[in-house]
Amino acid sequence: MGNQDENDDTPEYRLRKELPDEVPVAAPADGTAAEPAEPALTGRQRLVQGLWPPRVTRAQLIVALLLFGLGFGLAVQVASNSDSGNALRGARQEDLVRILDELGDRTQRLEDEKQGLEKQQQELENSSDQAEEARKQTVEKQRQLGILAGTVAAQGPGITMTIEDTKGTVEADMLLDAIQELRAAGAEAIQVNGVRVVAGTYLTESGKGVSVDGNKIDAPFRFKVIGNPQDLEPALNIPGGVVQTLEKEQATATVERSDKIVVDALRAAKRPDYARSSDR
Numbered sequence: 001m002g003n004q005d006e007n008d009d010t011p012e013y014r015l016r017k018e019l020p021d022e023v024p025v026a027a028p029a030d031g032t033a034a035e036p037a038e039p040a041l042t043g044r045q046r047l048v049q050g051l052w053p054p055r056v057t058r059a060q061l062i063v064a065l066l067l068f069g070l071g072f073g074l075a076v077q078v079a080s081n082s083d084s085g086n087a088l089r090g091a092r093q094e095d096l097v098r099i100l101d102e103l104g105d106r107t108q109r110l111e112d113e114k115q116g117l118e119k120q121q122q123e124l125e126n127s128s129d130q131a132e133e134a135r136k137q138t139v140e141k142q143r144q145l146g147i148l149a150g151t152v153a154a155q156g157p158g159i160t161m162t163i164e165d166t167k168g169t170v171e172a173d174m175l176l177d178a179i180q181e182l183r184a185a186g187a188e189a190i191q192v193n194g195v196r197v198v199a200g201t202y203l204t205e206s207g208k209g210v211s212v213d214g215n216k217i218d219a220p221f222r223f224k225v226i227g228n229p230q231d232l233e234p235a236l237n238i239p240g241g242v243v244q245t246l247e248k249e250q251a252t253a254t255v256e257r258s259d260k261i262v263v264d265a266l267r268a269a270k271r272p273d274y275a276r277s278s279d280r
Helices: 002-006 011-018 043-051 058-089 093-126 130-149 172-184 229-236 242-248
Strands: 154-164 189-192 195-197 203-206 209-212 215-217 221-226 252-263
Touching: 093 130, 093 229, 154 172, 154 189, 154 229, 172 189, 172 203, 172 209, 172 221, 172 229, 172 242, 189 252, 221 252, 229 252, 242 252
Parallel strands: none
Antiparallel strands: 154 221, 154 252, 189 195, 189 221, 203 209, 209 215
């Protein structure tokens, strides 16, 4: 049987003889044991090794941070515009028309002031007696500054606003909001319960009442304001404005227009302690 196996010349036997059981591995020249060859990587494995872990340079990191900051700023801006748009979107049509008219009136008022200053400049340049013209304009400017400072009485068109506060809910900050709103609408002279309001006026709580520059006043609060009535009254009645805020506090505010408002409460001229004219 053994001879039959050795001399067997069948195709299967010849194939087994031609294929060795193990593929010889060449030994390293230094005599160390040979390491088995690493298996070949597939295309997907090579792609993963190339992408991970990511290799980020400093320039790429800075660009990424700048793009993130830009995106965040745009998102905040869009959210802010959306909030303001929603507030106007919820207003009634007549309120939107009133707000638009108020903006137009303020623009016209600024344009008139610009034209007045240009006219004064032209009069100075064209006057034959520039010294006399300058004196007239100085006197007029002094009168205007006296009105703003509260040292002289004033009269002109305007409004009267009366605030009834039977519940005692009106506080100093509400009256201050009313003063600021009137100033923004172009008020040139304001008087509250016999106290002249000037640039440095302050309001504080005083027991159950309010103090204006240290002078205690009680309800009803009566505002006498000189300015364009068409600008002053709408400014107080805008949605969420002074009148609506007072109504939420169970107080009532009535506004009346008049062709002649007299503001006769005066303030003593105060000499500055440190400031001096730079002409000296």
